[in-house]
Amino acid sequence: MQATEKKCLVDGTYRKIAEELISNQYSVGTKLEPIRLLAKKYKVSYMTAQKAVKALQIQGVLEARPGDGIYVTGNVEPIEGSVSVFLESNGDNPKKYTKKNGNYSIAVVMPFWVSERGEAYIYRMIKGLLSESDPHHWSIELIHNAGDLSSHESNHPDFVDKIESRSPDGIVWLQPILSHRMNLMRLVDRGHQVVVTGRDFPDIPLTCIQMDLDDLAEKTIDCLLKHGSNNIAFITGPVEGMFQDAHSVDIVKAMKVEMHKRGLTFSDELVCQAAFTPYDALIVHSFIENHPEVDGIVCLHETHIIEELEKMDCTGFFNKSINMVNTSGIYYSGRYDLFKHFNMINVAWPLENMGRAVVREFEKSWLEDFESSGIDLSVEILD
Secondary structure (H helix, E strand, C coil), rough: HHHHHHHHEEECCCHHHHHHCCCCCCCCCCCCCCHHHHHHHHHHHHHHHHHHHHHHHHHCEEEECCCCCCEECCCCCCCCCCCCHHHHHHCCCCCCCCCCCCEEEEEEECCCCCCCCCCHHHHHHHHHHHHHHHHHHCCEEEECECCCCEEEECCCHHHHHHHHHHHHCCEEEEEHHHHHHHHHHHHHHHCCCEEEEECCCCCCCCEEECCHHHHHHHHHHHHHHCCCCCCCCEEEECCCCCCCCHHHHHHHEEEHHHHHHHHCCCCCEEEEEECCCCCHHHHHHHHHCCCCCCCCCECCCCCHHHHHHHHHCCCCCCCCCCCEECCCCCCCCCCCCCCCEEEEEECCCCCCHHHHHHHHHHHHHCCCCCCCCCCCEEEEEEE
């Protein structure tokens, strides 16, 4: 769909809601339908309905009440001209949510796997989060969720109630996975300001904090070339179809741009979409078998994938040296001495700075005198 068509849809949706407000279908004090239902009602995308609602929030007609929903708080005077231009000129941000006493609280949703692996990985991020929020005396509450990859409570709708029972002013979801999409949408629908780390959800109006992907691509390709790898493959999550993993899509895009800048050939055939499938081991095995030319691998998702490569290496599958960069941020927990042909290289994420950047998003909304300053989100190659 062209940009002009999208802007027309935003305009049309805004004016339909405004008409209903003017006709007192929604009187002051009443609760608006959730955004996803408005989208269904007007036959538009979630993002289109969300932008129309945001314009009304900027006007002071609607107010998002975290944990409750969106309420009508004033009378509407329809915008003259383009709603999209109005949003752009007003910073595309609703009016700030403020508390008289400034005692804000942030709920931090922990990954379900934190008790099994990656504790240091997550707690370094929380360390940065605490260091940025402490001067404001904002409270931080960690919300744990039980289970494993196939079944954990953060997948269930009532997990949203668990989060809301803490009455947070802001919510941080650390390293969400694809199955968390519906709960993230529920939280946004109920008026919460949500920040996630690592994986973006482009169709949900939330903020994603992630490492500098251009920096990651530059340093990763540098490293592989230094070690003599010229035929580089990528082991990723889904990068096409309806179940795309935005994290994989964004990293592959950055790697592709970097390789083209250097005159290297990027081949879609060397993207192995193995992560997040029940057949990851079989897919990786078949991929490596069908691409004997590969001498460098960028592995985006450490869980299971590297373990499978280790098994293949131990059984004599490989007959040449392969350099592998693990960009997952979680250092491989297996035994490096078991690898016969792999040169394992880890990438250190800017974890503490990512935590600080998370709080910076709330500072933008909660502090009247907020002054923006950049936070370094570059990575380090542990070669």
